[in-house]
Amino acid sequence: MSDESEQELGITESKEHNTGEWYAEVVQKAELADYAPMGGFIVTRPRGYAIWERIKSALDGWFKETGVTNTYFPMFIPESYLEREKDIVEGFDPEVAWVTHGGHNELEERLAVRPTSESIIAPFMAQWTRSHRDLPMRLNQWCSVVRWEATETKPFFRTKEFLWQEGHTAHHDQEGAWEETMIRLDQYERVYEDVLAMPVLKGRKPDHDKFPGAHTTTTVEALMPDGKSVQGATSHYLGQSFAEAFDITYVDADENEQTAHTTSWGLSWRVMGALIMTHSDDQGLVLPPTLAEKQVVIVPIWQEENKDEVLSYAADVEAELAEAGVRVHLDDRDNRNPGFKYNEWELNGVPVRIEIGPNEVDEETVTFVHRPDGENVAAEFEGVGETAQEQLDTVYAKLYASAEETLDGEIREATSRNEILGTIGQHGGYVKCGWCGDEACEGEIKDQIAAEIVMVPLDRDEEPVHDECAICGDEATETAYFAKTY
Amino acid sequence: MSDESEQELGITESKEHNTGEWYAEVVQKAELADYAPMGGFIVTRPRGYAIWERIKSALDGWFKETGVTNTYFPMFIPESYLEREKDIVEGFDPEVAWVTHGGHNELEERLAVRPTSESIIAPFMAQWTRSHRDLPMRLNQWCSVVRWEATETKPFFRTKEFLWQEGHTAHHDQEGAWEETMIRLDQYERVYEDVLAMPVLKGRKPDHDKFPGAHTTTTVEALMPDGKSVQGATSHYLGQSFAEAFDITYVDADENEQTAHTTSWGLSWRVMGALIMTHSDDQGLVLPPTLAEKQVVIVPIWQEENKDEVLSYAADVEAELAEAGVRVHLDDRDNRNPGFKYNEWELNGVPVRIEIGPNEVDEETVTFVHRPDGENVAAEFEGVGETAQEQLDTVYAKLYASAEETLDGEIREATSRNEILGTIGQHGGYVKCGWCGDEACEGEIKDQIAAEIVMVPLDRDEEPVHDECAICGDEATETAYFAKTY
Numbered sequence: 012m013s014d015e016s017e018q019e020l021g022i023t024e025s026k027e028h029n030t031g032e033w034y035a036e037v038v039q040k041a042e043l044a045d046y047a048p049m050g051g052f053i054v055t056r057p058r059g060y061a062i063w064e065r066i067k068s069a070l071d072g073w074f075k076e077t078g079v080t081n082t083y084f085p086m087f088i089p090e091s092y093l094e095r096e097k098d099i100v101e102g103f104d105p106e107v108a109w110v111t112h113g114g115h116n117e118l119e120e121r122l123a124v125r126p127t128s129e130s131i132i133a134p135f136m137a138q139w140t141r142s143h144r145d146l147p148m149r150l151n152q153w154c155s156v157v158r159w160e161a162t163e164t165k166p167f168f169r170t171k172e173f174l175w176q177e178g179h180t181a182h183h184d185q186e187g188a189w190e191e192t193m194i195r196l197d198q199y200e201r202v203y204e205d206v207l208a209m210p211v212l213k214g215r216k217p218d219h220d221k222f223p224g225a226h227t228t229t230t231v232e233a234l235m236p237d238g239k240s241v242q243g244a245t246s247h248y249l250g251q252s253f254a255e256a257f258d259i260t261y262v263d264a265d266e267n268e269q270t271a272h273t274t275s276w277g278l279s280w281r282v283m284g285a286l287i288m289t290h291s292d293d294q295g296l297v298l299p300p301t302l303a304e305k306q307v308v309i310v311p312i313w314q315e316e317n318k319d320e321v322l323s324y325a326a327d328v329e330a331e332l333a334e335a336g337v338r339v340h341l342d343d344r345d346n347r348n349p350g351f352k353y354n355e356w357e358l359n360g361v362p363v364r365i366e367i368g369p370n371e372v373d374e375e376t377v378t379f380v381h382r383p384d385g386e387n388v389a390a391e392f393e394g395v396g397e398t399a400q401e402q403l404d405t406v407y408a409k410l411y412a413s414a415e416e417t418l419d420g421e422i423r424e425a426t427s428r429n430e431i432l433g434t435i436g437q438h439g440g441y442v443k444c445g446w447c448g449d450e451a452c453e454g455e456i457k458d459q460i461a462a463e464i465v466m467v468p469l470d471r472d473e474e475p476v477h478d479e480c481a482i483c484g485d486e487a488t489e490t491a492y493f494a495k496t497y
Numbered sequence: 498m499s500d501e502s503e504q505e506l507g508i509t510e511s512k513e514h515n516t517g518e519w520y521a522e523v524v525q526k527a528e529l530a531d532y533a534p535m536g537g538f539i540v541t542r543p544r545g546y547a548i549w550e551r552i553k554s555a556l557d558g559w560f561k562e563t564g565v566t567n568t569y570f571p572m573f574i575p576e577s578y579l580e581r582e583k584d585i586v587e588g589f590d591p592e593v594a595w596v597t598h599g600g601h602n603e604l605e606e607r608l609a610v611r612p613t614s615e616s617i618i619a620p621f622m623a624q625w626t627r628s629h630r631d632l633p634m635r636l637n638q639w640c641s642v643v644r645w646e647a648t649e650t651k652p653f654f655r656t657k658e659f660l661w662q663e664g665h666t667a668h669h670d671q672e673g674a675w676e677e678t679m680i681r682l683d684q685y686e687r688v689y690e691d692v693l694a695m696p697v698l699k700g701r702k703p704d705h706d707k708f709p710g711a712h713t714t715t716t717v718e719a720l721m722p723d724g725k726s727v728q729g730a731t732s733h734y735l736g737q738s739f740a741e742a743f744d745i746t747y748v749d750a751d752e753n754e755q756t757a758h759t760t761s762w763g764l765s766w767r768v769m770g771a772l773i774m775t776h777s778d779d780q781g782l783v784l785p786p787t788l789a790e791k792q793v794v795i796v797p798i799w800q801e802e803n804k805d806e807v808l809s810y811a812a813d814v815e816a817e818l819a820e821a822g823v824r825v826h827l828d829d830r831d832n833r834n835p836g837f838k839y840n841e842w843e844l845n846g847v848p849v850r851i852e853i854g855p856n857e858v859d860e861e862t863v864t865f866v867h868r869p870d871g872e873n874v875a876a877e878f879e880g881v882g883e884t885a886q887e888q889l890d891t892v893y894a895k896l897y898a899s900a901e902e903t904l905d906g907e908i909r910e911a912t913s914r915n916e917i918l919g920t921i922g923q924h925g926g927y928v929k930c931g932w933c934g935d936e937a938c939e940g941e942i943k944d945q946i947a948a949e950i951v952m953v954p955l956d957r958d959e960e961p962v963h964d965e966c967a968i969c970g971d972e973a974t975e976t977a978y979f980a981k982t983y
Contacts, residue, residue, distance in 0.1 A: 045624075049571065054568070081547070082543055083540075083549075092534065111598065113593075124596065
């Protein structure tokens with residue numbers, strides 16, 4: 012790099028050696044987010060928010076296609092409402108932000124800023140559910156929630172306030188509610204695979220680690236390049252516990268009162284943290300074309316004597332791409348040289364660059380450069396819009412394949428306590444092993460290397476991978492996936 | 498109506514005689530919103546939220562076409578940040594909700610739940626604005642805000658928490674910022690005219706009623722059927738006051754430091770209140786086709802002997818409409834009679850109903866019924882998709898024309914204090930008159946009949962309608978529009 016501003020612009024930390032610092036630098040220098048004045052809060056900048064909007068738009072479309080309706084419930088929950096969860100959750104003690112004053116007056120009852128909305132939504136579901144014809148009821152909201160956890164801020168991964176969607180549904184019976192739980196889990200898997208270019212593992216949380224009050228918590232887990240697992244989204248089958256506590260009942264076709272079965276499911280902007288962590292590199296942000304505001308940037312390379320020709324040809328290419336539905340930008344800035352532009356657009360994650368110099372003009376060609384690996388592809392002007400779409404598909408496929416290769420290589424088996432410790436200690440990733448189902452066995456691993464059981468197989472009847480619990484040697488009842496987590 | 502459930506379903510209050518009660522009934526019975534347990538808060542139900550989503554989608558598209566980028570800033574603002582507005586606003590005393598505790602601990606500094614975000618956005622704009630190339634900067638967020646005003650709850654019109662968008666922009670100079678102010682005001686006018694089927698008046702708030710710290714506050718005002726004016730959205734040219742207080746400066750092309758000019762502009766869900774109030778009637782909700790989730794409902798009328806024929810024909814009509822891009826629903830419920838269905842869909846605001854009985858089947862026709870006025874239109878099956886689109890356009894035009902007629906007839910002139918009082922007292926609506934510019938003259942009217950100056954003409958140089966102030970008789974400097982307000 013040649014001048015001071017380029018050095019300021021670029022990423023200085025190494026993804027491999029200083030993952031945490033590197034991540035924070037990418038987030039700030041690619042202008043995705045900044046730190047707010049209050050610890051634990053961030054400001055999401057236009058480039059970051061545009062990514063969230065695209066994820067939201069995809070998922071929201073699928074939700075609506077499958078019967079979900081959007082709502083907006085108040086951001087405050089009276090303390091007495093929140094406390095009704097005490098009936099469901101032992102040792103309920105919410106770490107929330109409390110509003111105690113309105114204007115100059117102290118409130119009669121404190122209001123919690125919603126940490127999640129079961130306790131305000133469930134009473135309304137109860138009110139709106141009269142007849143079996145009112146079910147299934149599928150409510151969702153896109154909103155922000157606040158959880159007052161005292162941990163270090165990590166944009167999108169760990170923030171006191173975060174954006175998410177929370178779905179809450181009620182059904183006639185267990186079958187309907189379980190089907191709902193799976194539909195949402197599958198949609199979460201799909202958003203990772205088809206929008207984020209990331210494979211995930213689908214599973215179930217061990218019973219001791221379920222969402223409080225849930226019958227079953229299901230999860231999609233994504234492996235990060237540093238070998239840790241991220242809980243990518245969760246979908247809960249709540250059974251009848253919430254319906255009983257909040258009186259969500261209906262009159263069936265035979266005029267009998269029945270208690271509903273409910274679900275809840277959520278995906279937060281943590282998905283953006285997982286995205287950035289997975290694909291980005293020491294040059295900065297890498298985005299799949301699905302999520303990039305600009306999918307292709309054209310960088311013209313000219314001398315004074317051929318400037319007009321080069322720019323005119325570049326504008327033709329831009330028009331062809333726009334015509335083909337590609338989100339394209341022609342960077343014709345006079346005051347920056349091509350090298351500076353390459354670096355800047357690499358930092359900002361534009362998936363494909365087109366280089367156009369006098370040679371390309373003469374030969375009526377263009378040169379595509381793939382952001383993830385720098386591969387060069389020459390192509391004819393003829394049909395360049397279609398070619399660009401193909402290049403974008405190729406980039407998507409490369410990103411997915413790379414993440415998949417990482418994941419496939421990072422699932423290992425172990426048959427003893429020491430093997431679990433050694434394997435995770437040395438390689439990270441997932442270790443699968445037989446498990447007796449006792450939380451204490453997980454505890455032994457957790458105490459030593461802070462790895463935990465991130466999931467067990469969805470199917471409760473699946474045979475364990477080994478006959479014996481790798482930790483205590485008793486009979487294994489299921490397969491545990493151990494990993495370190497975010 | 499024939500049975501108890503139909504009576505429960507229907508609207509019982511009169512729009513003309515009990516406007517407030519009628520409005521509350523429409524909101525609840527058409528399932529747009531419910532009252533939350535905390536006074537001042539509402540729950541927005543799927544049918545209400547879907548309207549907000551469509552308004553948001555239209556406006557957000559126009560914002561993006563004109564250079565606006567979306568962001569998300571924290572919902573909390575430290576007290577010390579909020580207090581920086583004291584430099585700008587005399588007697589600054591925010592009526593806000595205060596977060597004082599996080600988990601079990603008292604916070605060192607209280608956090609305000611944002612009542613509006615100038616004081617948290619402006620410092621970041623200052624940080625992000627270095628060079629003239631960083632401007633114009635146009636940030637917007639769709640979020641909820643809280644204002645702790647102790648008034649009676651009126652869904653969408655008056656709630657402590659409300660949904661809105663707030664745009665905040667910075668520009669090189671006055672010209673750029675003023676142009677921005679007008680672009681947004683025009684977009685607000687457009688959303689009323691082209692999406693909500695409501696004409697509005699564009700104007701400027703009197704100087705004593707500007708947004709605190711603004712140079713000029715512009716407004717779109719909508720007239721409600723009870724003769725009161727609603728402030729439909731506002732767009733503020735802030736001059737350099739915020740830029741100076743928050744140090745939003747940039748280095749110009751000649752390397753000189755300059756202070757930016759800023760704007761802010763917002764539209765809230767009050768727009769939904771104005772919509773419901775304007776078009777709905779004693780049968781319930783009336784929606785323009787632009788905002789209706791279902792634009793056309795098909796109600797088949799059958800006897801047992803012709804049920805299959807009628808339903809099959811109705812399904813063909815449904816398919817034709819769907820093909821033509823109409824949002825259509827075939828109500829083939831067995832357990833409800835046509836009369837019940839008519840009432841229910843009228844209550845819910847579906848703009849056009851199609852009735853299909855044995856006659857229509859025989860003659861290969863359909864009968865369209867317009868929600869606003871019950872007009873019947875017979876049409877051929879051939880081309881029914883296109884005909885449906887025409888009927889929807891007609892319904893939109895009817896709604897707009899009706900609102901326009903009301904508005905046109907409700908702007909009257911007055912030349913004396915008593916004439917203002919008498920005209921507003923008798924007719925409501927707007928009274929325009931010469932005004933000297935003195936707040937005290939407005940005060941005399943306000944004290945008597947709670948009417949105020951809702952706007953003056955946008956153009957500061959426009960000649961006043963009369964030479965003398967209608968209240969004090971001194972020289973008039975502008976034209977005042979008096980009205981009662983929501």
